[in-house]
Amino acid sequence: MSRALSAAVLGVIYAFLLLPLVAVVAASLTAGELMRVPPEGLSLKWFQRFLASETFREALLLSLQVALTTVVVTVVLATLAALCHRALSRRLAASFRLAMTLPLLLPELLTAIGLLFFLNSIGLGKTLTGLQVAHVVIAFPFAFLAIVAALEQVDPAMEEASASLGAGGFETFRRVLLPLARPGMLTGGLFAFIVSFDMFTISLLLKPVGGNTLPLALFDFLTYDFDPTAAAAATLSVLFAVIGVVAIERMVGLRRAF
């Protein structure tokens, strides 16, 4: 009885989460001219239309470039910060953690305005580098928390065991901490990718002149048009995110399995 009930509740939750997604994917596959569900016939023509549009192509490439750079820079910085967090005493670690996750606690718009003033004052306003910096700032706390969580699973005696066997700090990092932090780094990288790929408010305020990321291009497009190209763009975004999740699941999952 209660099992049936919990199954029903779960079903409602899943439906709530997945229905918009299903609707967008369905709408993108339509053969008709209007964005609607259910689609009128099936075709991939809106995907063709999307890829044929130079605006969208450039936006997609820029988004991918920014997201991948964000992943690399964020994971490196977050790993260093997480190692620092691990080495601190408990009390200091708590303050450090709070400081590192501040961008997560402030409203995104506030951070964006702050960054706008800051980047302008150092001459990086409205540049790609400036946008890149902003993406790293926003993605950093997610990666940091993922790596801290992974390192928290690591027995504090690991470093001591390693040192007693003759390994210095760097050797211990390379042989023990890095391999054990890897699941967290992968998860953190995935978060960073998704956060960057989806970022809107920050990108809107800080985008370089003439350079649109995919969410911005989509927003511009929807201001004037309402055809299923938008649904195709959204579907592709989701697809990239899913591919990322599956790839990382595989890598981390494989490591855990043997």
Add this chain to the structure above:
Amino acid sequence: MTQIDIIGLTKRYGTTLALDGVTLQAREGELVSLLGPSGCGKTTTLRCIAGFMDPDGGDILADGASVTDLPPQRRDFGVVFQNYALFPHLTVFENVAYGLGVRRVPKAEQRTRVAEALAMVRLQGLEDRLPRALSGGQQQRVALARALVIRPRLLLLDEPLANLDARLREEVRWLIRDVQQRARITAFYVTHDQAEAMALSDRIAVMKAGRVAQFATPREIYQRPAEAYVARFTGEANIIPVRPRDRTAGGGFHVPFGGVVLPVSGVEGIRPGDAAMLMLRPEALSITDPGAPDAIPALVLGAAFLGAALACEVSLADGMRLRLQASPHGTVQPGMTVGLAVDTAHAWLMPDIPQ
């Protein structure tokens, strides 16, 4: 083979004084146990020796040279941790070879030395397993092999058997002793199990609140404890407050007890007339005929059959309760009045030191 001297180690955590002048020594090839109740500073001492923690004062010498300022990786001390602390992402082979890889030992030599170390701890055929696929006993063997393979100057073990079940504990205990003696490695061994310390050690340091209460061989600790705290912690003991009357010709004391006067040896420095503590191990007492000369009359309160012996509790005329072991073939029963004979060779007089 290294001699280790620990001189006046102190360590404070905030306001708690965890170590209050610990002085110890392990001679070449000697196994020294640190024995004491929870919180007395055993782990803190061991971590200072390993270099995981800086003492606030005191010095640690290896063959006369101070290592106090060396980081752990430069001390060449092997450590076996209570929870094993094996590297979870490395196989058994890679775990054991870790210290060799760090030292850039050639691969071929690594293989022979790892095989030797694993043979020494009697663990073969599991080289490719990950630690999580091993039992507790197997993990402990890997941890031991990993510490031994670097041929450390000193082996440090912090309650290495605490996470094993009783049967395995016995087995691994003998393995540790055997390996330590064959490799002739100087070792410090932390435990709060007195039987373990007795069985393994060349010498035992009984610790009390950050200090060493007594540092001596197991036999001496058991038979001639420096104070009642040590006597209680190293086995069952009847501790009786007494006042020695005067010295015997042999350098001992005449101690009035239960209506008789016992000639007992004891710790140097006790003065006749002062308050002191008489230790009677259960084996120092036996049951005789109440009419026998010098027998102390006693009432049997309880008796429990243990197989090899009968554990009895008796009370004397003044209400003092004593425990002893009687022959399992006798007819001792609760409520009986018996005589107690004291074997003064197993009695010992100690100063009255607050616990």
